[in-house]
Amino acid sequence: MSLRNPRRSRWGGCQKWTPYPSSGSLLYALEVPNEGGDTYWLNLNLAYETLDESIKRRIADLQLITYNPFLNQPNTPRSKYRLDKSIPLISPVFPHPLVRTHPESGKKILYLDYATEVEVVGLDPQEGSELIEQLRSHLHQPRFYYQHKWSVGDIVYWDNQATLHYRQAFDPNQRRVMKRISLAGSRPF
Template sequence: MTALTQLSQAIHDAPRWHQEDQFQNPQEIKIVPLAGEALGAAVFGLDAKKAQSGETILRLKQALAEHLILIFKQQSIDDFQYLAFASYFGSIFRPSSDTPVLATQSDTGTPPDVVPVSNAVGQGDYTGYGELAPHADHQWTPLPSFGSLLYAIELPKDGGQTSWYNTIKAYDALDDETKQHLDTLQLITYNPFVRFQSNKGAPKDGGYGTFPKYRFKDQPVIGHAYPHPLVRTHPESGRKALWLNTHNEVELVNYDDQAGSELIAKLRDHILKPEFHYEHHWEQGDIVFWDNQATLHSRRPFPADQRRLLKRISLAGGRPY
């Protein structure tokens, strides 16, 4: 018999429903919106090690579509249990080998199912210790991930907080004339990992380094270009969201260079307004699950000599529309 993949092994080993001590009672789970915040809800009473009912998963999916991030408190799980839990919500994100992303492996051309987001574990460290600007994961791919889960295992004493930005609220706050104009536009987000390769590697602190935030037409194209709507429609709620990061190199399709650069700069400033923002102060055992289709996320820097280890699982998405 052939060896199982990591995901197959995780589901193979997952708790069976007939084992009552491993089945989660849906009545134990409470979902509490974050008071006064632009997005987010905390989930109490859920044990990610246990088998979950259809009622629970449907409820969590509906809560994610409404609140955009869910914070599961006080978890203690291994990689297989983490994968089994994440796979309730969708397929694991696996980009093609011609599209590098965070943690792409040299032998396979794809990332592992569970990615260390760390400065602490030696070989395989990713993202370093520096500030990470607001971004959506895998935005430069043909089929960006729909969401990600991040599990806190080791945390620094200082810094390292993660922020999320509600790009549905950012879109809703625009005037009608601006919305009508933006609804007709497509945006290309260029792959930062191709740029890193051309510059012989990413910065050691894990930041984005210095490369253009907008590509003018007289500049070379680095990597493949996948146009997506500047305003995307959420596939479950039908709400519209700005589909734009704040620092990666982008280009509006069939648009004047100077006007495009100015428009994107204005929208980036708009997204960063405090009323669209929530900052999460991590506690060990937190799992944060966010909707990548309608949020951006960023990270505060932390001291290089302090350990930080979180693990990320990303879930497959469809073509933005």
């Protein structure tokens, strides 16, 4: 798979809009740009652990719906929170815990994508939007990130259950070609 969208950086999730999100992924670098194109991973366990205790209590039992971003019209603004309930759903939705338990480690994970449209089940849309904005603001801290500068031949594996990944923009005259494998996952709990 070629990841070549040079002008825009992009966040990647693990298909949180499906009933069984991916458990992990691997990238193999075939071609890399001279500058840019780095990948950053965000540690969602560390993000959860550093939340205020009152926020942890508030979000402990909440369910989150993540909407499939690939169903949006190309080049149209994307909402980060579903405020308009009158928009018909195009595909089924699968609520998952906002605070997920990692199936192997048992650690708590703030199971929230950074930029995909979401909705907190059972909360007033305005209250849900404000909560998600607060949590996303918390995620945007350098202490949660690992940055990988790619070299040809690198293979990197990551746990999609506990991280988000982000691809840095790069020169549109350069190429970035990666092979990707994603592994099947389980129902979040």
